Amino acid sequence: xxxVLVILVLGVxxxxxxxxxxxxxxANEANCDGCAFNEKVE
Amino acid sequence: xxxxxxxxxxxGKSSIFNLLTGLRQHVxxxxxxxxxxxxxxxxxxxEDHELTDLPGTYSIYPRSKDExxxxxxxxxxxxxxxxxxxxxxxxxxNLERNLLLFSQVYDxxxxxxxxxxxxxxxxxxxxxxxxxxxxxxxxxxSIVEANARAGFGKDRIKEGLVNLKSxxxxxxxxxxxxxxxxxxxxxxxxxxxxQKNLGDLESKEGKAKEMSRGEKLLVHPILxxxxxxxxxxxxxxxxxxxxxxxxxxxxxxxxxxxxxxxQVMPKGVFTDLVxxxxxxxxxxxxIFIPQIALLFFFIAILEETGYLAxxxxxxxxxxxxxxxxxxxxxxxxxxxxxAIPGVMAARTISDWKERLITxxxxxxxxxxxxxxxxxxxxxxxxxxxxxxGIMNVKGLVLFGLYMMxxxxxLLVAVILKFIIKSKEQGFLLLELPEYKSPxxxxxxxxxxxxxxxxxxxxxKVILAISIILWALASYGPSDRISESVKVAKIEAAxxxxxxxxxxxxxxxxxxxxxxxxxxxxxLEPVIEPLGYDWKIGISLITSFAAREVxxxxxxxxxxxxxxxxxxKTLVEKMKGQKRRDGTTVYxxxxxxxxxxxxxxxxxxxxxxxxxxxxxxxxxxPLIQVGYMGVLAYLGAWITFIILS
Numbered sequence: 001x002x003x004v005l006v007i008l009v010l011g012v013x014x015x016x017x018x019x020x021x022x023x024x025x026x027a028n029e030a031n032c033d034g035c036a037f038n039e040k041v042e
Numbered sequence: 043x044x045x046x047x048x049x050x051x052x053x054g055k056s057s058i059f060n061l062l063t064g065l066r067q068h069v070x071x072x073x074x075x076x077x078x079x080x081x082x083x084x085x086x087x088x089e090d091h092e093l094t095d096l097p098g099t100y101s102i103y104p105r106s107k108d109e110x111x112x113x114x115x116x117x118x119x120x121x122x123x124x125x126x127x128x129x130x131x132x133x134x135x136n137l138e139r140n141l142l143l144f145s146q147v148y149d150x151x152x153x154x155x156x157x158x159x160x161x162x163x164x165x166x167x168x169x170x171x172x173x174x175x176x177x178x179x180x181x182x183x184s185i186v187e188a189n190a191r192a193g194f195g196k197d198r199i200k201e202g203l204v205n206l207k208s209x210x211x212x213x214x215x216x217x218x219x220x221x222x223x224x225x226x227x228x229x230x231x232x233x234x235x236x237q238k239n240l241g242d243l244e245s246k247e248g249k250a251k252e253m254s255r256g257e258k259l260l261v262h263p264i265l266x267x268x269x270x271x272x273x274x275x276x277x278x279x280x281x282x283x284x285x286x287x288x289x290x291x292x293x294x295x296x297x298x299x300x301x302x303x304x305q306v307m308p309k310g311v312f313t314d315l316v317x318x319x320x321x322x323x324x325x326x327x328x329i330f331i332p333q334i335a336l337l338f339f340f341i342a343i344l345e346e347t348g349y350l351a352x353x354x355x356x357x358x359x360x361x362x363x364x365x366x367x368x369x370x371x372x373x374x375x376x377x378x379x380x381a382i383p384g385v386m387a388a389r390t391i392s393d394w395k396e397r398l399i400t401x402x403x404x405x406x407x408x409x410x411x412x413x414x415x416x417x418x419x420x421x422x423x424x425x426x427x428x429x430x431g432i433m434n435v436k437g438l439v440l441f442g443l444y445m446m447x448x449x450x451x452l453l454v455a456v457i458l459k460f461i462i463k464s465k466e467q468g469f470l471l472l473e474l475p476e477y478k479s480p481x482x483x484x485x486x487x488x489x490x491x492x493x494x495x496x497x498x499x500x501x502k503v504i505l506a507i508s509i510i511l512w513a514l515a516s517y518g519p520s521d522r523i524s525e526s527v528k529v530a531k532i533e534a535a536x537x538x539x540x541x542x543x544x545x546x547x548x549x550x551x552x553x554x555x556x557x558x559x560x561x562x563x564x565l566e567p568v569i570e571p572l573g574y575d576w577k578i579g580i581s582l583i584t585s586f587a588a589r590e591v592x593x594x595x596x597x598x599x600x601x602x603x604x605x606x607x608x609x610k611t612l613v614e615k616m617k618g619q620k621r622r623d624g625t626t627v628y629x630x631x632x633x634x635x636x637x638x639x640x641x642x643x644x645x646x647x648x649x650x651x652x653x654x655x656x657x658x659x660x661x662x663p664l665i666q667v668g669y670m671g672v673l674a675y676l677g678a679w680i681t682f683i684i685l686s
Contacts, residue, residue, distance in 0.1 A: 002310035006513075009315060013509040017587075020503065024651035 043091045044124075045084060045203065048112060048147060049131030050140050051098035052351070052475045054159045057190035058131050059095045060487050062199060086200045094123065100139070102146040102216065103225040116150055117216045127153040127206055129199065134164040134171055134187075135476070137244055141236045142229065148180050150216075153206040156185045157199055162192070163476050168247035175242045182207050191481045257477075260349070266356040273349075274444070277340045279437040285332040289417075292332075293611045296325030300601070315512055318601040322612075323508025326594030327501040330414040334496050335489050337413065341379070342488040346480035350375070364456050370400040374451060377407035378444070379492070381649040385656055399458045401656060402666055405649055406451035408444045408641065410492065411500065411589040415640045416443055418593050421613050423633030439637075447641050450673070496590075504594040507584050511558060511595055515602040518556035526551045553603045572639065572675070573632035573682040575621060582639075589645045631685035635678040643674035 049055040063082025080095040096112045104110040115123040130147050132140040148154050156176070164171060177185055186202040188195025217224035259265055300321045307313040344350045357371045370391065377384030384404040391397040408416075420436050427435045530551040534544040553559050554576075561583070562576030569579045581595040593612075600615045610618070619627040644650070644667045653663040 002308075002312035005312040006315050009312075009320075009509060010513050013506040016502065016506045017510065021647065024648060025654065 043089075043126045043203075045091055045093045046115060046123075046125035046128045047093060047095045047131065048116075048128060048143065049098060050100050050133060050136075050143060053098070053131045053133040053136075053140065054190045055095065055098060055131045057481060057484060058129070058157060058159060058188065058199070059093065060484055061188075061190045061193060061196050063093055084200075084203075086204060091203075093129075094125070099143065101142055101225075101229060103229070113216070116147065116152065125152060127155065127203060129155045129157055129203070131157050131159050134158045134161045135167055135169065137164075137169075137171065138236055138240055141243075142232055145180070145232050145236065146216075148183055151209045153209050154180075154183045155199070155202045155206060156180070156183050157195070157202075158185065158187045159190055159195075161187050162189055164244075166476075170245050170247075172243055172245070175239075179239055179243070182209055191478060191484075193481075193483065260352050261356055263356075263359065266352070267360070270353055270356065273344070275433075275438070275441050277337070278441045278444075279434055280340065281333055281336045282434050282437040282440065285336050285417075288332040289329055290611075292329045293325070293613070296321060296328070297611050300325075311516075314516065315509065318516075319509050319512030319598055320505065322597035322601045323505045323594045324501070326414070326508070326597045326612075327497055327504050327590075330417065330590070330593075331493055331497065333413050333417055334410055335493050337410065338379070338489050338492040339485060342485040343480045345488075346478065346484055348475040348477045351475055361452070361455075364452050364459070366396070366399065366452070366455050366459075370396065370455075373400050373404055374407055374448075377404040377409060380409050380411070381405040381407070381646065382652050385649065385652050388656070395462050398657065398662065399455050399462060401653055402458060402662065402669075403451040403455045405644055405646065405666065405670065406447050406454060406642065408447040409589075409646075410496065411646065412443075412640055414590045414593045415585075416440055416637060418596070418613065418616075419628075419633045419637050422616050422628045423630050443637060443641055446638070450642065454669070454673075500588055500590055503588055504591050507587060507591050508594045508598045511580070511584060511598045512602060514558040514561075515553055515556050515599055518552075518559065523552055523555045526555045549603050553599070556602075558599070571682070572678045573629070573635050573686070575619075575627050577619075578627075578636065582645075586645050587647050589640060592640070629686075631682050634685050635682035638681045639674045639678040641674075642670055642677050644670035 047055060047059055059080065059082060062084050082093045082095070084091045084093040094115075096115060097109060099109040099112050102113055102116065104113045115121055115125070116128070118124060128147055130144045132144055144154075144156060158171065158173070161171070173185055173187070177183070184202045184206055186195065186198040188199060217228055260269060262269075300317045303321060304313060304317040307316065341350075344353075354371045354375060357375070361371060370388070373384045373388040373391075375384075381404050384407065385401050388397045388400040388404065391400060417440075420439055424436050424439050429435060429438070527548055530547050531544070534547050539547065554563065558580050559576065562580040565579040565583070566576040569582065574582075577596070577599050580599060581592045584595040585592040596616065597612050600612065616628055621627060650663045650667065653666060654660060657663070
């Protein structure tokens, strides 16, 4: 049971870090709230 | 209803925004900046409306990327940012200048509410506003008085929004954003109208106020810098004096929590993860709340009182000979909080080369993410002594690290000035606001926002990395680990080590042969000349995500090493770290070298992402990582050699 929990938590952590990295460097920012202005100035 | 908030800089626009939205506001994806899209919920009756704080501007015609946002949002009715109503904040003490923007917005035909702010300052200057005459000049606008700093006018503004007058169609077609000639003609015509009517709109008693002696001292070409340095030294002394007690309490609480959790939870890998990965990871975030809160408390007070604007003014004088644009001061000052708003604030610089230099040097300014690293290392290697009986050496070292970042930012800018040539010379248009007593609600909101961003945004990354790090530190190639443990047991028997010492040795050997240990050992030859061991090397790798991850990583690595059983705090554990040959790891030389490394190294994924987006290229963020990396390595190496 403990091993399953560890795998789950580790999976969530890896997914989160991966998603953050993708979001910051590669994602399309069209729907990003804070980037609406950035789109305009670019 | 979508409501836009516009106004000249320093009209108290942000105070009005805070007054209307309270804590129900957010700043897109990136932390607390004025160049970003700041949106809040404005509740009128039972209905919520969207209030957007647009960047401060003197005219609707843009002179920078930042101001283009205002032009684009208000001139294009098809834009998704086009508002249903506009609140124009007008500084009652500077009516003539503020009416230019107001008249432009008014003529667009959008329902407009004029909020006459800072009426108390206008009175102080002997000015009396004739609101009935202003209303006559702009009959379709609603006008209310407010004093956001005193928290007065919230209900009037809401009432004003409810009773907005419907508008006839737009009276003007705005000149194109690049048609400077047409803009100039229109602006001159507007100023003529305003000046013609100004005598009716306000009356004034007494003479214009002269700069006081104290005021002259604060912006003095030499004493101004001395006073600013003293202010900073005092702030850092206070930060140290007040933050130590709560930080020690938090550190102790998390150590106790970890030990208690390992006792009450059933033995197993998940318990290990909680006690050695998650709790130290969260502790590594929470412990720095007192310092971050205190630093921003003082910075917010400086900003609120109007002193920070004077600092920008004197710094402009210093920077001009170095080839930086006067407008670079604001991005660089913003970078002391966080390089992300700093890099984005560089949009106000119209010349792209000057903007680029500012973006490239902004991350050298010591940001709040470095505070946890500096604090931890200072606590370990700097003696707790005082100079002249009052000056804490630790506080002075912290001040020195901030100064080092600033000086090198300017030096690098000078070098870049010769590499990247610029034909244009920018200018700094800065209005020095009146000195005011700080508005504590604004100070509170600033502190709350900075702490929230640190705990929530940075905290999630730190926690996730701590969990991954725990796994990499707890597992490794099983053959290699069992072989090494066997050798360690023989070594312990030969040395007649006690059971506790033997267990400690085995834990160290297991960590050394874990996946993270193998990675650290591989890196060790590169960082050995700087005085670091492989464990520091691991934290250097993980903190490339964000600098503050360093502390969480150290906490996890040392917690895994002693199986989470020790009652020692992280500082105590690090102070007691020895190499195999018995020498101390964290000497003054190694600790100082590490601090210098963090002053210069570009270790922030989020800033790199923003630089990439702002420069629309991978080239500049990579150059930034390269030059800052070289500077960090050389600086750390020289520091280690000198202090060894």
